Amino acid sequence: MVILFIAITIVLLVLSWKYMLRLExxxxxxxxxxxxxxxxxxLSNYIELRYTGGVFMLTGVTVFVMGTIFSExxxxxxxxxxSLELKKQWVCPVLLALxxxxxxxxxxxxxxxxxxxxxxxxxxxxxxxNKGIAGDRYSGPEVSNFVNQFFLIFSYAAPVIxxxxxxxVGRWNKTLCIITLIPGTSSMLWLAxxxxxxxxxxxxxxxxxxxxxxxLLIIVGFFLILFLSMVLRTGEISEKTxxxxxxxxxxYSLGHMHCVDMWYTSYTPTDLAWGGKTFMGISNLLGIExxxxxxxxxxxxxxxxxxxxxxxxxxxxxPLVEDFGEVGAIIVMFGLGAAANMSFKALRxxxxxxxxxxxxxxxxGYVMWSFAASFYMYTSYLATFVVVYFLFHLIQKKIxxxx
Numbered sequence: 001m002v003i004l005f006i007a008i009t010i011v012l013l014v015l016s017w018k019y020m021l022r023l024e025x026x027x028x029x030x031x032x033x034x035x036x037x038x039x040x041x042x043l044s045n046y047i048e049l050r051y052t053g054g055v056f057m058l059t060g061v062t063v064f065v066m067g068t069i070f071s072e073x074x075x076x077x078x079x080x081x082x083s084l085e086l087k088k089q090w091v092c093p094v095l096l097a098l099x100x101x102x103x104x105x106x107x108x109x110x111x112x113x114x115x116x117x118x119x120x121x122x123x124x125x126x127x128x129x130n131k132g133i134a135g136d137r138y139s140g141p142e143v144s145n146f147v148n149q150f151f152l153i154f155s156y157a158a159p160v161i162x163x164x165x166x167x168x169v170g171r172w173n174k175t176l177c178i179i180t181l182i183p184g185t186s187s188m189l190w191l192a193x194x195x196x197x198x199x200x201x202x203x204x205x206x207x208x209x210x211x212x213x214x215x216l217l218i219i220v221g222f223f224l225i226l227f228l229s230m231v232l233r234t235g236e237i238s239e240k241t242x243x244x245x246x247x248x249x250x251x252y253s254l255g256h257m258h259c260v261d262m263w264y265t266s267y268t269p270t271d272l273a274w275g276g277k278t279f280m281g282i283s284n285l286l287g288i289e290x291x292x293x294x295x296x297x298x299x300x301x302x303x304x305x306x307x308x309x310x311x312x313x314x315x316x317x318x319p320l321v322e323d324f325g326e327v328g329a330i331i332v333m334f335g336l337g338a339a340a341n342m343s344f345k346a347l348r349x350x351x352x353x354x355x356x357x358x359x360x361x362x363x364x365g366y367v368m369w370s371f372a373a374s375f376y377m378y379t380s381y382l383a384t385f386v387v388v389y390f391l392f393h394l395i396q397k398k399i400x401x402x403x
Contacts, residue, residue, distance in 0.1 A: 001051040008058040009037045016065045023195055023205055025340040025360070026068040029367040033061045036371060040257045046307040047254060053264030054257055056326070057317050060333045067337025075342050077349040081401030084200055084353065086168045090395045095176040098161060101154030102180075149380055156186055156384040160361055161391055163190035164197040192364030196357050199347055251302055255311025256371050258302035260318060269325065277319035280377035316370040319377070336363075353398055358389040 012030055019027030037058060040047050162180030165173065181190050198205050276283035299312045320329035340363045347356040362385050366375040376382055 001055060005037070005051045005054050005058065006041070008055060008062060009034065009041075012037075012058060012062045012065065015062065015069065019065065019068065024068070024344055025363050025367050026065045026337055028364065029061055029064055029370060032368065032371055033058060036254065036257055040254055043254065045305055047258055047302055048304045049258060049261050050265050051261065053261030056264055057257075057260055057315065060317055060320075060330055063330050064333045064337035064340075067334040067339075068341040070334075071338035071341040071345075075345060077346050077351050079349045080351055082350045082353070083399045083401075084350070085397045085399055086165065087395050087397055088169060088173075091165050091169055091173050092176065094161060094391060094395060095158070095165070095173065095180065098154050098158035099176065099179060101151055102158045105148060105151035105155055152380040153384050153387055156189060156381060157387050157391065159186040159190035160193045160384070160388050161395070163193035164357075164392075165395070166194055167197055167203055168201065188368040189361065189365055192361050192368060195364065196347070196360045199344065199360070200353065200357060251309030251311045252313065255300075255302045255309060256313040256315045259298075259300050259311050259314050262300055263298070263314060263318060264321075267321065270322070272325060272328070273319075273323045275323050277322045278316070278374045278376060279382075280319070280374065281379040281382045282376075313372055315372065316366065316374045319374045336366075339363075340367075350398075354389060354392045354396070357392050358385055361385070361388065 013034060016027055016030030016034075019025075020031050021027065037054070040049060040054070158180040162177040166177040169177065181187055195205070197203070273283075296312045296314050296318070299310045301308060302311050303309050317329065320332055323329070324332055340360075343356045343359045343363065346352060347360060362375075365381070369375040
């Protein structure tokens with residue numbers, strides 16, 4: 001099975017190479033999973049795998065790329081000749097409004113959990129507050145209400161608009177765009193919309209040393225913010241805490257390969273949810289499915305030979321299998337690969353511009369979060385794309401072709 005795992009990894013690399021260089025959805029998905037596959041192979045002495053589930057996941061990613069290749073054979077949209085223009089006068093007020101709205105949620109959350117804003121003036125109290133909020137989130141029913149959920153939309157919409165506008169605005173507005181990166185968990189949305197903007201306006205994405213360095217710095221910055229947030233949640237800053245978080249970091253980074261691998265080998269088919277798991281944000285809202293804290297209660301020890309780390313990360317593939325079965329999940333990945341490429345080509349041809357901008361940001365979000373879970377398990381994410389669609393209309397103007 002290890003040989004088959006390696007063989008599929010090589011096939012995936014060959015099929016997706018050109019898409020990776022162009023940072024198209026199929027290339028970004030392949031890049032993420034190739035890094036995971038190579039990493040677990042290098043750490044095979046410490047991470048336990050049976051490789052059956054790993055083969056299934058890599059097959060799903062490969063089929064996504066094959067769906068992209070298939071759509072290339074028949075979908076060739078005619079360019080409309082229309083052009084786009086950013087309404088720069090709207091950028092600053094929109095960004096300020098989104099940033100202000102994004103700040104409401106954490107402040108309101110502090111008050112909702114019984115803390116005073118004065119705790120922000122004392123580092124020890126900040127640590128205790130983070131520990132308390134994290135404990136409420138994972139040990140019992142989360143303290144939340146409509147206001148809390150509503151302003152989460154601002155936290156997600158802000159990096160989408162920030163990433164989209166970054167290449168098109170001046171220095172002051174660039175600073176605002178960078179500020180929208182502060183919610184580290186939403187950084188992928190910033191990067192997704194940055195790519196969508198580049199494709200929309202025909203801006204080159206040059207893979208030069210300087211660009212690669214900037215990209216690596218963004219990635220490092222994201223992981224530093226994530227690491228710091230994990231340390232703060234413990235309520236203590238010490239060498240012991242940092243070492244423990246480092247182990248957790250490895251578990252979070254690669255635990256998904258083990259969890260799905262073990263789950264897949266013992267999975268017993270049940271009644272299919274037909275999208276209820278993948279789109280938990282909708283099915284939970286309608287009362288069809290019930291979401292629990294942490295998404296999945298099964299925590300597994302991913303390590304061996306002295307390494308210990310637990311994880312309950314089951315990627316986008318577990319909900320796909322629970323929704324459509326094994327064969328159905330593969331078919332969905334093929335269709336999603338084709339749809340992603342068709343949306344990408346339609347945007348390049350300036351067909352249904354705002355709709356395809358929103359669609360591609362949503363697809364990139366799903367692709368970039370595929371190693372963790374279905375991106376559409378939360379209602380706030382789904383609502384964000386509706387808001388973003390109207391914001392794309394607000395900050396841009398479509399200019400008809402000159403006859």
